[in-house]
Amino acid sequence: MLLQTTSLRFAYPGQAPISFPDISLAGGEALLLLGQSGSGKTTLLNLLAGLLTPSQGTVMLDGVNLSALKGHRLDLFRGQHIGIVFQKPHLIAALSVKQNLELAQFFGKKKGLSPADLLQDLGLAAKATAAIGTLSEGEAQRVSIARALVNSPKLILADEPTSSLDDLHAQRVIQLLKAQAAKIGAALIIVTHDQRVKSEVSQVLEVKSV
Amino acid sequence: MNLLTLSWKYLSFRPLSTGLNAILLAFGLAIITVLLLVQHQFEQKMTRDAAGIDLVVGAKGSPLQLILASVYHIDFPTGNIKMEEAQRISRNRLVKQVIPLAMGDNMQGFRIVGTNHDYLSLYEVSFATGKAWEFPFEVILGSSAAQALGLKLGDTFTGSHGISVGSHDHDQQQFKVTGILAPTGKVVDRLVLTSIESVWYTHDEQGEESIATEEVALPLEEGATHEEEAHDAHSEAMDPLKVPVATQGFPASNQEREVTSLLVRYRNPMAAIQLPRMINSATSMQAASPAFEMSRLFELLGVGISLLQGLAIALVIIAGLSIFIALYNSLKERKYDLAILRALGASRAQLVTLVFLEGISLTTLGALLGIAFGHGFLAIIVELTSQEVVSLVDPWVFLPEEGFIFGYALAVGMLASLIPAWSAYQTSIAKQLTKT
Numbered sequence: 179m180l181l182q183t184t185s186l187r188f189a190y191p192g193q194a195p196i197s198f199p200d201i202s203l204a205g206g207e208a209l210l211l212l213g214q215s216g217s218g219k220t221t222l223l224n225l226l227a228g229l230l231t232p233s234q235g236t237v238m239l240d241g242v243n244l245s246a247l248k249g250h251r252l253d254l255f256r257g258q259h260i261g262i263v264f265q266k267p268h269l270i271a272a273l274s275v276k277q278n279l280e281l282a283q284f285f286g287k288k289k290g291l292s293p294a295d296l297l298q299d300l301g302l303a304a305k306a307t308a309a310i311g312t313l314s315e316g317e318a319q320r321v322s323i324a325r326a327l328v329n330s331p332k333l334i335l336a337d338e339p340t341s342s343l344d345d346l347h348a349q350r351v352i353q354l355l356k357a358q359a360a361k362i363g364a365a366l367i368i369v370t371h372d373q374r375v376k377s378e379v380s381q382v383l384e385v386k387s388v
Numbered sequence: 389m390n391l392l393t394l395s396w397k398y399l400s401f402r403p404l405s406t407g408l409n410a411i412l413l414a415f416g417l418a419i420i421t422v423l424l425l426v427q428h429q430f431e432q433k434m435t436r437d438a439a440g441i442d443l444v445v446g447a448k449g450s451p452l453q454l455i456l457a458s459v460y461h462i463d464f465p466t467g468n469i470k471m472e473e474a475q476r477i478s479r480n481r482l483v484k485q486v487i488p489l490a491m492g493d494n495m496q497g498f499r500i501v502g503t504n505h506d507y508l509s510l511y512e513v514s515f516a517t518g519k520a521w522e523f524p525f526e527v528i529l530g531s532s533a534a535q536a537l538g539l540k541l542g543d544t545f546t547g548s549h550g551i552s553v554g555s556h557d558h559d560q561q562q563f564k565v566t567g568i569l570a571p572t573g574k575v576v577d578r579l580v581l582t583s584i585e586s587v588w589y590t591h592d593e594q595g596e597e598s599i600a601t602e603e604v605a606l607p608l609e610e611g612a613t614h615e616e617e618a619h620d621a622h623s624e625a626m627d628p629l630k631v632p633v634a635t636q637g638f639p640a641s642n643q644e645r646e647v648t649s650l651l652v653r654y655r656n657p658m659a660a661i662q663l664p665r666m667i668n669s670a671t672s673m674q675a676a677s678p679a680f681e682m683s684r685l686f687e688l689l690g691v692g693i694s695l696l697q698g699l700a701i702a703l704v705i706i707a708g709l710s711i712f713i714a715l716y717n718s719l720k721e722r723k724y725d726l727a728i729l730r731a732l733g734a735s736r737a738q739l740v741t742l743v744f745l746e747g748i749s750l751t752t753l754g755a756l757l758g759i760a761f762g763h764g765f766l767a768i769i770v771e772l773t774s775q776e777v778v779s780l781v782d783p784w785v786f787l788p789e790e791g792f793i794f795g796y797a798l799a800v801g802m803l804a805s806l807i808p809a810w811s812a813y814q815t816s817i818a819k820q821l822t823k824t
Contacts, residue, residue: 253733254735255733268724268725282733
């Protein structure tokens with residue numbers, strides 16, 4: 179298994195701890211995380227990304243215990259092996275499209291995919307030197323997907339990637355994520371409550387607050 | 389892509405704020421640059437021009453004025469002294485050397501100074517072309533004077549009365565250029581040097597002409613006769629213009645003559661104590677020491693300089709605060725960016741470095757602009773006020789002290805970045821990213 183979590187628990191200060199179901203996912207597989215607002219979906223995603231440290235349990239990614247990594251080593255591991263697509267694109271507005279991808283490679287200290295090829299794949303070749311401010315929402319979301327993919331990570335995490343997109347773009351984004359994840363053999367986890375996405379992914383895990 | 393590029397991208401993404409802050413800092417640093425250059429060059433030139441002159445003796449008046457007029461040739465002389473008295477000083481056993489100066493005329497603002505060849509050796513001049521004067525009305529030109537006046541070897545010109553432009557011309561006698569000096573970087577560069585006799589004869593004619601016109605209003609066509617008479621008046625046996633001038637000491641004369649001032653070199657340290665007191669109390673002249681008067685002048689100027697320095701420091705502090713506010717505000721807007729960078733694999737240390745780089749790049753830009761402004765500003769001042777004291781300053785000299793300006797800028801950048809960098813260090817990624 180590429181990704182394996184065991185008995186993850188996390189507690190926000192002053193709140194009851196949340197327990198999460200175990201996840202095991204092979205490379206190239208996709209998983210949909212469903213759950214109501216406040217069920218802890220995003221918390222689980224943050225634990226998987228190493229942005230939060232679990233109070234109990236482990237996240238193993240490709241044989242590395244994420245919870246055991248600290249400080250800069252964790253940051254670097256995340257940069258190299260985990261690609262994150264956020265709810266909103268959140269690109270660096272001071273940089274061009276291509277520079278946003280190069281930035282990910284700089285911080286990940288990794289030459290994964292060629293930014294130019296990737297932009298070509300995602301139909302963004304013409305926008306490579308465009309300023310972020312000139313992109314449409316759909317384009318910006320595709321750029322943020324490209325940024326998550328550019329270091330050819332082992333795990334791709336997408337947090338509500340379709341929530342602000344129309345039907346056509348939502349479908350394209352999901353298909354793009356699935357296709358690209360399969361292409362580089364990465365595990366893909368999508369957090370969503372978007373009904374449109376459910377039909378696209380077969381594996382589903384429901385997160386319930388306990 | 390690296391941190392420096394990224395910091396530049398962030399800076400250039402906000403050109404107005406970046407530009408304003410850089411310029412604000414640049415103005416503060418420009419004032420410091422100008423002060424540095426002016427102070428350094430003035431002190432250096434003042435010291436070099438006064439080298440070898442222990443004491444200046446001239447007519448009673450302001451001692452500072454006497455020094456400024458006789459050594460630096462920037463103020464008006466205090467008056468003239470009797471040559472007889474001057475010669476008495478030169479015979480004093482405490483005096484090693486006396487160089488007499490006679491002033492009173494100018495050539496388009498460049499002072500015509502009558503002296504002897506000792507003055508040339510005092511400033512260790514060398515000739516670009518030609519040689520020193522030997523006969524009356526032969527002159528040599530300092531390098532900048534020659535350049536500004538556009539005169540060449542063998543050219544002739546007439547001087548005007550007074551030591552600044554705008555007075556009547558002495559058109560009776562033409563000066564002839566016999567030599568042009570190589571640049572020295574000293575005061576001689578902007579002087580027209582000649583013999584004391586030349587200065588005397590110029591004014592003799594002037595004086596006698598006015599006497600003549602008082603006695604008889606001569607018709608114009610008889611001007612020639614009058615000029616001959618004027619010459620006859622002081623050429624007893626032969627035409628004085630054909631007699632070689634004195635190259636050392638005082639020129640000989642059978643009339644009561646005057647000089648403007650004397651540059652005195654002491655024979656021994658004892659003279660520094662006795663000679664000034666003796667001259668000031670026992671003669672109608674005054675003695676002033678260049679070293680003492682210049683340090684007094686710098687003391688007086690010191691107030692103004694401190695004021696400007698204070699202004700410069702205030703500007704730099706304001707610039708520092710403004711840069712701090714700009715960084716802090718932009719960082720608040722960019723908390724999400726920082727979280728993203730962390731999510732992309734950036735370490736806390738890299739984010740802190742990024743913030744510092746941004747602050748320091750901004751202040752380095754300010755320092756570069758400041759030094760450029762400083763030199764440029766000085767160049768404009770020098771350009772606008774040719775022929776004044778200011779023109780002594782070379783705006784394109786770069787001092788090692790200007791390195792300090794980068795030091796200040798660096799310090800301002802570091803200080804302004806401290807708090808923003810700390811807040812960048814503290815940014816929690818998960819909290820920022822889950823906030824919508």
